[in-house]
Amino acid sequence: MSAAALRKTIVAVLILIGMGVSICRTWAREKPDAPTKDTAPRTRTDRYGDPLPPGALMRLGAMRLRHPGMKMAFSADGKTLLSFSARERTIRHWDLVSGRETRCVSLHGAEQWKRPFLSAWNEKSVVLGTGEQLVLWDAATGKERRRIEPTKATLQALALSPSGDTLAVAMQADQVEAIRLWDTRSGKELPRLDHPVEATELSFSPDGKLLGAVGLDNDLRIWEVPTGKLIRTIRGAGQQIAFSPDGSQVALVGREGREAVVKVWSVADGREVAVLPKVKGASYFEMHFSADGKRLVTGGSPDALLFDVAGRTLLRRFPNAGWIALAPDGKTLASGLCAIHLWDTTTGREIHPCPGHEGPVSVLAVTPDGGRIASLSSWDAFVHLWGVASGKSVVVLPAGDNWRDLHVGVLSSDGKRFASGATDGKVRVWDLGEAREVRQFHSDLRNAQGLLNPDIIALSFSAENRQLAAVSMAWHTLSGFRPKYQLDLWDLDSGKSLARRALSMESWPACFDATGRTVVFRTGAGLVVQDVKTGQEWARLSGGVREPFALSPNGKILAATVYEPKPPPPGEPLDSAPRSTDARAIVLMELASGKQLLRIETGANGFSRLAFAPDGRTLATVDDDGFRLWDAATGKELFRRVLPRKSGMLGYPFATSLAFLPGGDRLATGLMDGTTLIWDLEPKTWRAGVVVKDLDGRDLERLWADLASDDAGKAHRAVWTLAAAPSKAVPFLKDHLHPVASVDAKEVQRLLGDLDSEQFAVRAPAGKKLAALGEQTEPALRQALEGKPSLEVRKRLEALRANAILVGHGRVRSAEVLRTLRAIRSLEYIGSAEARKVLQTLADGDPAARSTRCAQETLRRLQRRAAVSPEPSGVPQNQTRTPPPARP
Numbered sequence: 001m002s003a004a005a006l007r008k009t010i011v012a013v014l015i016l017i018g019m020g021v022s023i024c025r026t027w028a029r030e031k032p033d034a035p036t037k038d039t040a041p042r043t044r045t046d047r048y049g050d051p052l053p054p055g056a057l058m059r060l061g062a063m064r065l066r067h068p069g070m071k072m073a074f075s076a077d078g079k080t081l082l083s084f085s086a087r088e089r090t091i092r093h094w095d096l097v098s099g100r101e102t103r104c105v106s107l108h109g110a111e112q113w114k115r116p117f118l119s120a121w122n123e124k125s126v127v128l129g130t131g132e133q134l135v136l137w138d139a140a141t142g143k144e145r146r147r148i149e150p151t152k153a154t155l156q157a158l159a160l161s162p163s164g165d166t167l168a169v170a171m172q173a174d175q176v177e178a179i180r181l182w183d184t185r186s187g188k189e190l191p192r193l194d195h196p197v198e199a200t201e202l203s204f205s206p207d208g209k210l211l212g213a214v215g216l217d218n219d220l221r222i223w224e225v226p227t228g229k230l231i232r233t234i235r236g237a238g239q240q241i242a243f244s245p246d247g248s249q250v251a252l253v254g255r256e257g258r259e260a261v262v263k264v265w266s267v268a269d270g271r272e273v274a275v276l277p278k279v280k281g282a283s284y285f286e287m288h289f290s291a292d293g294k295r296l297v298t299g300g301s302p303d304a305l306l307f308d309v310a311g312r313t314l315l316r317r318f319p320n321a322g323w324i325a326l327a328p329d330g331k332t333l334a335s336g337l338c339a340i341h342l343w344d345t346t347t348g349r350e351i352h353p354c355p356g357h358e359g360p361v362s363v364l365a366v367t368p369d370g371g372r373i374a375s376l377s378s379w380d381a382f383v384h385l386w387g388v389a390s391g392k393s394v395v396v397l398p399a400g401d402n403w404r405d406l407h408v409g410v411l412s413s414d415g416k417r418f419a420s421g422a423t424d425g426k427v428r429v430w431d432l433g434e435a436r437e438v439r440q441f442h443s444d445l446r447n448a449q450g451l452l453n454p455d456i457i458a459l460s461f462s463a464e465n466r467q468l469a470a471v472s473m474a475w476h477t478l479s480g481f482r483p484k485y486q487l488d489l490w491d492l493d494s495g496k497s498l499a500r501r502a503l504s505m506e507s508w509p510a511c512f513d514a515t516g517r518t519v520v521f522r523t524g525a526g527l528v529v530q531d532v533k534t535g536q537e538w539a540r541l542s543g544g545v546r547e548p549f550a551l552s553p554n555g556k557i558l559a560a561t562v563y564e565p566k567p568p569p570p571g572e573p574l575d576s577a578p579r580s581t582d583a584r585a586i587v588l589m590e591l592a593s594g595k596q597l598l599r600i601e602t603g604a605n606g607f608s609r610l611a612f613a614p615d616g617r618t619l620a621t622v623d624d625d626g627f628r629l630w631d632a633a634t635g636k637e638l639f640r641r642v643l644p645r646k647s648g649m650l651g652y653p654f655a656t657s658l659a660f661l662p663g664g665d666r667l668a669t670g671l672m673d674g675t676t677l678i679w680d681l682e683p684k685t686w687r688a689g690v691v692v693k694d695l696d697g698r699d700l701e702r703l704w705a706d707l708a709s710d711d712a713g714k715a716h717r718a719v720w721t722l723a724a725a726p727s728k729a730v731p732f733l734k735d736h737l738h739p740v741a742s743v744d745a746k747e748v749q750r751l752l753g754d755l756d757s758e759q760f761a762v763r764a765p766a767g768k769k770l771a772a773l774g775e776q777t778e779p780a781l782r783q784a785l786e787g788k789p790s791l792e793v794r795k796r797l798e799a800l801r802a803n804a805i806l807v808g809h810g811r812v813r814s815a816e817v818l819r820t821l822r823a824i825r826s827l828e829y830i831g832s833a834e835a836r837k838v839l840q841t842l843a844d845g846d847p848a849a850r851s852t853r854c855a856q857e858t859l860r861r862l863q864r865r866a867a868v869s870p871e872p873s874g875v876p877q878n879q880t881r882t883p884p885p886a887r888p
Helices: 003-030 697-707 712-723 726-736 745-754 760-785 791-809 815-830 833-843 850-867
Strands: 056-060 070-074 080-085 090-095 101-106 118-121 125-129 134-138 144-148 154-160 166-173 176-183 189-194 199-204 210-215 220-224 229-234 239-243 249-256 259-266 272-275 283-289 295-301 304-308 313-318 323-326 332-336 341-344 361-366 372-377 382-387 393-398 406-411 417-422 426-431 436-442 455-461 467-476 482-491 497-503 507-512 518-523 526-531 537-541 545-551 557-563 583-590 595-601 609-612 618-622 626-631 637-642 655-660 666-671 676-680
Touching: 070 323, 070 332, 118 154, 125 154, 134 166, 166 199, 176 199, 176 210, 199 239, 210 239, 220 249, 239 283, 249 283, 259 283, 259 295, 283 323, 295 323, 304 332, 361 406, 361 666, 372 406, 372 666, 372 676, 382 417, 406 455, 417 455, 417 467, 426 455, 426 467, 455 507, 467 507, 467 518, 482 507, 507 545, 518 545, 526 545, 526 557, 545 609, 557 609, 583 712, 595 712, 609 655, 618 655, 697 712, 697 726, 697 815, 712 726, 712 815, 726 815, 726 833, 745 760, 760 791, 791 850, 815 833, 815 850, 833 850
Parallel strands: 154 199, 361 655
Antiparallel strands: 056 676, 070 080, 080 090, 090 101, 118 125, 125 134, 134 144, 154 166, 166 176, 176 189, 199 210, 210 220, 220 229, 239 249, 249 259, 259 272, 283 295, 295 304, 304 313, 323 332, 332 341, 361 372, 372 382, 382 393, 406 417, 417 426, 426 436, 455 467, 467 482, 482 497, 507 518, 518 526, 526 537, 545 557, 557 583, 583 595, 609 618, 618 626, 626 637, 655 666, 666 676
């Protein structure tokens, strides 16, 4: 064998040996008794294949073509859509075929800009400005290009030339209006342009040679940029400048009567070329000519409009408007404010419809079984019902008449109905199973003198889902636009009004308890707790507590916010309006005593939303960059999820709404971009609750005494300590808690008869004894009032009944009753079969007694929680609805 042949043979043998080793390794991996662990972290994706943030389990809606607070433009080749959000300080690139984000450019260092600013951008450059500074970035890389520092001035408008080489800034300095120009390449200032009034908008012609400006006088002035020469003034032209592609014409929005109208003018001689058809109710944000100059598209509300300029006709309307961009070939239109919609301008059809809301999700509500989530946004007129197992929008309800017409929504306790409240004062009630409107109510504040149409700001179903309560707000035009507030209560079956009364609120929001019987709102003196139907005040909580606030699921504890604003810089006034960053603590207030149970120190992060878990053991708060969970027993932080900056807009909270799912181990957060995320809260990682090693008889007796303590904080610790030791606490409480015995009916009737005695020595003691019996006399007092007593006796009976109702619902004056109510809370937190037996014993007491009613309500809550399926239910196919193609 030759040397060459020998070498080839050796190489072949080595290759075969290598293949054999590889095959053996493959067999070893495939053997079931020799598994290998995949240590690489796997990124979860939503049902569209897009990645989820760490810790998120599901996304409701699609994140494609979504960019909160953005404006848009197509790339020069028309293959990419760019969107710029001044609030996010990002430019996103979108693939027009898939709708996916292909690139996100962040402006380097722009997150430091906290104060309001103006912005301008195009495909090449971005500029942000305040009165002290103008900063330019490269739009392709996000790198800062240049800083321009004008003398202290008030900026009014910005514009970049299409090439990005020239920056125009309308400003006022030393009470002089002017338009200043800079060469962005060198940073040198060009000749200034005089402008007699405050300018509101600037716009360059497509070739960058002309600059148009409109001011408060609605006059349009046009300059030649190279020479600084004013070449044309068109009086009363309007607002919203759009130059034609060749710069020969310019379109603006004027007014004829109460309606806006688009007019086209000749730049050469200032004559009116065309008046386009008026569209009733339309408002305009911006306009663009098509590349051939024959068509004009407008963005605004409620629709985007496509006009034929020469024919002076309206060709097509596109819903879901807002800001717009027109592709270079004129075949595709992009529109939106947060969710981007792509439209075929020839057919009017949407190219990539994506499920979800048009803007921030303002309301989330979870069905009792956790299988569905209802969501609502004030930026569109639809309520979505999502299947939690599938992530699909299974029911879509057209819940409003107008765009941005919804404020609030609430789900009934059985999950079968949803009520939505709008800015037109209307409340609509929907049957979710049949996907139809079944009832409509109106808060009729509009008929009062000087009041505008009311906004519905809070809604609640009653515990039995037979009544619906609403709080509405209307602005009083005759008293400096001070808001007026009203509460309405309606019967859902008959549609009749059960109650209507004014509320002494000073600012919204308001919230109801889970039963719909109690409403909480803020006045100048603090937070007020009232009976929904009668307006009887049950508690008033002071100490600087404010919104956001929330009632615990059992309605016994109010979580409210304490603000500690930072001192302002020297010479600046203290801002009375609280900011989320000033929220430094949460206090838990016991309604029965009106005292503080616990202060949770949240730190300087601040928060803007809070919610209780279904079992009341946990609180969730939303920060600017994520959310946190807090232990309601100890105030300790249990869990924190901090998210990338890309998840929200600077200066805005990460989430705009939140709701726990049953079990408290998952949290749904509604986002600024119109989608909702469901999070794994990882309860196994929590170190929650009070730790108790053992309790002996003396410990239990001490805790029993603490339950009746005037020190609410001490009582709070006792409640949770007993709940942490169920094997010792339940038998002890069984021996110490007893049902309330009914009052002697004959004795009560005798005392009632004595109230009519002519002798003061008889009447007075009878009244004192009846008052001492408290809420247990309320049924007898009510019956006596129905018997048509004399006027004098009626007054005594009404006073005694009012006292009985107050004792039964307001602040507790008896230490023994307070102890029993606190012990019932411990039993509810334990929730075992043995604890329920003790509660049942208490529930068999006098039905009029407060502790009896509390035990009965607690049993009902525990039974509802026990009936909830641990796993999300599927979505019945017969309730599936296809989302409509367009939203008003």
